[in-house]
Amino acid sequence: MQVFLGIEKIFHLFPLLAERSKDIAGNLSGGQQQTLALGRSLVCEPTILLLDEPSLGLSPTGVSATFEQISQINRQLETTILIVEQKVRAVLTLCDRVYGLKLGKCVFCQTPDELRTYDDRLKNYSYS
Numbered sequence: 001m002q003v004f005l006g007i008e009k010i011f012h013l014f015p016l017l018a019e020r021s022k023d024i025a026g027n028l029s030g031g032q033q034q035t036l037a038l039g040r041s042l043v044c045e046p047t048i049l050l051l052d053e054p055s056l057g058l059s060p061t062g063v064s065a066t067f068e069q070i071s072q073i074n075r076q077l078e079t080t081i082l083i084v085e086q087k088v089r090a091v092l093t094l095c096d097r098v099y100g101l102k103l104g105k106c107v108f109c110q111t112p113d114e115l116r117t118y119d120d121r122l123k124n125y126s127y128s
Contacts, residue, residue, distance in 0.1 A: 013073070031066065034054060038054075038073065051070065055087050067094055070083070071094050
């Protein structure tokens with residue numbers, strides 16, 4: 001039997017959604033729409049959450065807010081999160097492991113601290 005996360009818990013995680021709950025989703029800003037997408041993804045309490053470019057199209061403030069929300073999901077709901085992101089430096093604080101792909105093949109797997117010591121890899125695999 002599927003158990004669903006209550007809307008109250010989603011509103012607790014994302015107070016902005018509670019404030020804007022009567023608004024049409026298309027009228028929300030890009031960052032607010034990203035928050036809504038995260039909230040919707042949690043309704044069925046996934047054990048793993050796959051995020052593809054969660055920072056795409058967001059302002060620097062929106063990127064920071066989105067990554068903080070992702071961190072909250074990981075900590076509070078104990079959800080495993082797999083993020084595909086070109087802005088590698090921006091997600092290093094969220095990660096336990098970083099995988100670098102080239103032409104569909106894994107070319108490295110390191111902790112964020114290990115990766116930081118290889119600045120050339122960050123230059124080659126990051127767009128931020």
